[in-house]
Amino acid sequence: MSNRFFKFQTQVEQANERCIQGEISPEERDNIVRGMSLVDETWGDIWMLSPKGEWFRKAYGSKQWVSGYPPALVDMTSVDSLSRMDIHQVACTIGDCRQCGLHVERNRAVPGEGPTPADVMMIGEGPGANEDKQARPFVGASGRLLEELLGNIGYKRADVFITNVVKCRPPKNRDPKPDELQACKDYLERQIELIDPKVIVTLGRFSMHRYFPGAAITKIHGQAKQIGKRMVIPMFHPAAALRNPKWRAMIIDDFNNIPALVEQAHTAQ
Numbered sequence: 001m002s003n004r005f006f007k008f009q010t011q012v013e014q015a016n017e018r019c020i021q022g023e024i025s026p027e028e029r030d031n032i033v034r035g036m037s038l039v040d041e042t043w044g045d046i047w048m049l050s051p052k053g054e055w056f057r058k059a060y061g062s063k064q065w066v067s068g069y070p071p072a073l074v075d076m077t078s079v080d081s082l083s084r085m086d087i088h089q090v091a092c093t094i095g096d097c098r099q100c101g102l103h104v105e106r107n108r109a110v111p112g113e114g115p116t117p118a119d120v121m122m123i124g125e126g127p128g129a130n131e132d133k134q135a136r137p138f139v140g141a142s143g144r145l146l147e148e149l150l151g152n153i154g155y156k157r158a159d160v161f162i163t164n165v166v167k168c169r170p171p172k173n174r175d176p177k178p179d180e181l182q183a184c185k186d187y188l189e190r191q192i193e194l195i196d197p198k199v200i201v202t203l204g205r206f207s208m209h210r211y212f213p214g215a216a217i218t219k220i221h222g223q224a225k226q227i228g229k230r231m232v233i234p235m236f237h238p239a240a241a242l243r244n245p246k247w248r249a250m251i252i253d254d255f256n257n258i259p260a261l262v263e264q265a266h267t268a269q
């Protein structure tokens with residue numbers, strides 16, 4: 001598979017080079033590149049490379065193009081520990097991980113997606129059925145609500161990094177077990193280090209308990225706390241907010257705090 005990705009990348013780079021040399025116009029270059037895409041034979045995802053060299057993925061079963069990086073192009077030869085991996089290497093390692101029992105029934109691991117670095121990082125609980133099919137966090141109804149909540153405060157989904165405390169789907173969407181949370185913990189730690197968010201939003205109980213052990217979400221939601229060099233703000237999980245209209249109103253209010261927290265963090269620098 002990797003050869004196909006390298007070849008594809010070379011073709012796009014050649015079109016870009018011809019444009020730089022003045023052989024074709026930027027419009028011609030964009031038309032060439034726009035017409036090119038590559039299907040991942042294993043998963044059915046479609047990959048595209050922009051003239052600027054940015055990769056985008058449309059997951060099988062999804063209509064959305066999101067930025068991503070093909071695992072086939074990630075060089076894993078130079079890294080020997082998680083603490084030295086970049087964000088793509090972490091994602092690749094998660095994709096092949098068998099460190100806990102959740103790998104047995106997963107379809108695809110879900111490392112997370114979004115920019116690196118990012119001002120805001122959202123940490124949910126674990127992938128559900130749709131996420132497990134698409135290898136993307138927060139798709140389906142919860143994802144749509146999350147996008148709506150972000151839209152309300154002037155953010156796009158692509159502005160924030162979104163992930164979960166466990167990267168593989170717990171069977172029948174059960175709660176992750178302590179040994180699974182423990183096994184997956186270092187991936188999240190490394191992602192936080194690399195993404196270096198100003199604000200971490202915990203979505204649901206399990207990510208909240210990482211920072212606020214034993215706390216009840218109904219008591220502390222929306223209350224930001226400085227933890228180390230980041231602000232952490234616990235919120236209801238969008239899935240819970242979908243079930244309960246009262247919580248939906250609360251999560252909308254809580255989201256409204258995010259832009260001010262980001263601004264504060266920038267001012268304090």
Ligand code: SF4
Pocket residue numbers: 094097098099100101102103109166167168180183184
């Ligand atoms: S949940 Fe985490 S630790 Fe367990 S198999 Fe998946 S990636 Fe590995």
